[in-house]
Amino acid sequence: xxxxxxxxxxxxxxxxxxxxxxxxxxxxxxxxxxxxxxxxxxxxxxxxxxxxxxx
Numbered sequence: 001x002x003x004x005x006x007x008x009x010x011x012x013x014x015x016x017x018x019x020x021x022x023x024x025x026x027x028x029x030x031x032x033x034x035x036x037x038x039x040x041x042x043x044x045x046x047x048x049x050x051x052x053x054x055x
Contacts, residue, residue, distance in 0.1 A: 004044050006033065013044060 002015040009029040019025075021037040024047055032047040 002042060004042065006031065007044055008046060015042070 002017060002019065004013050004015060005011070006013050006027050006029060008031045009027070011027075011029065013025060013027055013033065015025065015035065019035050019042065021035055021042075023035045025033045025035065025044070027033055033044040034047045036043050036045055
C-alpha cells in the first residue's frame with residue numbers, strides 16, 4: 001500500500017501499489033481525488049470535472 005495525504009482534509013489516503021495515473025479515488029472526506037504522476041512521484045489532486053456539452 002502507498003499512503004498519501006488528502007490535499008483537502010490532510011488525512012491519510014491508502015492507495016494500492018499498482019495505482020495508475022488518471023485513476024480516481026473517493027476519500028472519506030467526500031472528495032474525489034485524481035492520481036497524478038509528477039517527476040516519478042505519485043500525487044493526489046481534487047478531481048476537476050468540466051462539463052462539455054459538445055460545444
